[in-house]
Amino acid sequence: MPLIAEIAISVLLVVAGLFGLVGSYGLLRLPDAMTRLHAPTKATTVGVGGVLLASMLYFAVNGSVSWHELLIALFLFLTAPITANLVAKAHMHREMSQGELPDSDTGRVWATFERPGAPIAPVLTSAAPVESAKS
Amino acid sequence: MIALALNFAFCCFGLALLFNLYRVIRAPVLTDRVLALDTMVINMIALLVLFGIKLGSGMNFEAALLFAMTGFVSTVAYCKFMLRGDIIE
Numbered sequence: 475m476p477l478i479a480e481i482a483i484s485v486l487l488v489v490a491g492l493f494g495l496v497g498s499y500g501l502l503r504l505p506d507a508m509t510r511l512h513a514p515t516k517a518t519t520v521g522v523g524g525v526l527l528a529s530m531l532y533f534a535v536n537g538s539v540s541w542h543e544l545l546i547a548l549f550l551f552l553t554a555p556i557t558a559n560l561v562a563k564a565h566m567h568r569e570m571s572q573g574e575l576p577d578s579d580t581g582r583v584w585a586t587f588e589r590p591g592a593p594i595a596p597v598l599t600s601a602a603p604v605e606s607a608k609s
Numbered sequence: 610m611i612a613l614a615l616n617f618a619f620c621c622f623g624l625a626l627l628f629n630l631y632r633v634i635r636a637p638v639l640t641d642r643v644l645a646l647d648t649m650v651i652n653m654i655a656l657l658v659l660f661g662i663k664l665g666s667g668m669n670f671e672a673a674l675l676f677a678m679t680g681f682v683s684t685v686a687y688c689k690f691m692l693r694g695d696i697i698e
Contacts, residue, residue, distance in 0.1 A: 484614035487659075491621030494655055498625035498648060507638050514648040517625070525618065525655045529662050532611070542670035546654065546677055553681040557647055560688035565640040567692050586692075 479535045483528045490524025497521055507565050511558055518554045523547055611662075618659055625652045643687045650680030 497517025504510045526543040533540045566575065567586045578584050629652065632645035654673045661669035686696050 480610050484610050487611075487614040487618045490655070491618035494618075494625045494652060495621040498628040498652065501632050501641075501645060501648060502628050507640055510641060511644060514644060514651065517648060518651050521622075522651055522655045522658075525658050529658050532662050533667070536665070538667070540667050540670065542667065542674065543658070546658075546670065546674050549674070549677050549681075550651070550654070553677070557681060557684045557688075560685055560692075561640050561644050561647075564643070564688045564691040565638065568640065569638055 475535055479531065483531050483535075486524045486528035486531070490521050490528065493517060493524065494521035507569065508562065511562055511565075515554060515558055518550055522550055615659060615663055619656070622652050622655050622659065626656075639691065643684060643691075646687075647680060647684045650676060650684075654680075 494517050497514050500513025500516075501510055504513055526547045530540070530543045563586065566584065572583060572587050575584060582588070626649060629645045629649040633642050633649070636642045636645065654676050657669045657673040657676065661667065661673075689696050
């Protein structure tokens with residue numbers, strides 16, 4: 475294996491390990507739940523991403539290129555924001571009240587606090603009032 | 610040099626898993642436990658891929674991919690349960 479590839483793989487592994495550690499340490503140390511949500515996202519992106527990149531490089535240099543890592547990385551990068559969004563919504567629903575949150579900018583309350591069984595209406599997010607089709 | 614970096618990364622992710630375990634056991638709010646479980650899955654994927662590099666085999670990637678999928682689905686199920694009291698309505 476050429477020296478430059480060895481150095482690149484080692485650096486990627488060390489950086490990935492440090493970021494994974496920092497991400498999980500942040501989960502322990504940050505002060506409140508919404509900020510704690512922030513730390514493990516870095517562990518996903520740089521930590522696992524670095525490990526997968528190192529693995530790809532290692533197997534490419536050894537003669538057998540594998541695309542599995544790319545698949546895993548793609549899947550993780552797609553699902554990490556969805557997970558974070560759902561955890562944040564669950565936290566809003568369980569721990570926060572109407573007064574603690576900023577205005578939703580839609581003229582309605584946040585969906586979490588809406589009365590169960592309320593009629594579902596389309597939410598217009600634009601600031602300007604939209605002309606209705608009848609007039 | 611790669612072996613040394615590999616061992617360092619193993620130690621880092623192992624320690625990260627221990628941190629997450631502590632957060633699962635002792636957490637101020639319930640969502641932290643779910644988040645810690647999700648992070649545990651992610652650290653496990655990293656460990657599996659590192660193990661694949663150590664053994665030099667491509668066998669571990671299927672396991673890592675399955676871990677990623679089941680981890681995502683379980684986190685979504687937990688969050689859906691906390692939000693709605695039900696998973697599939």
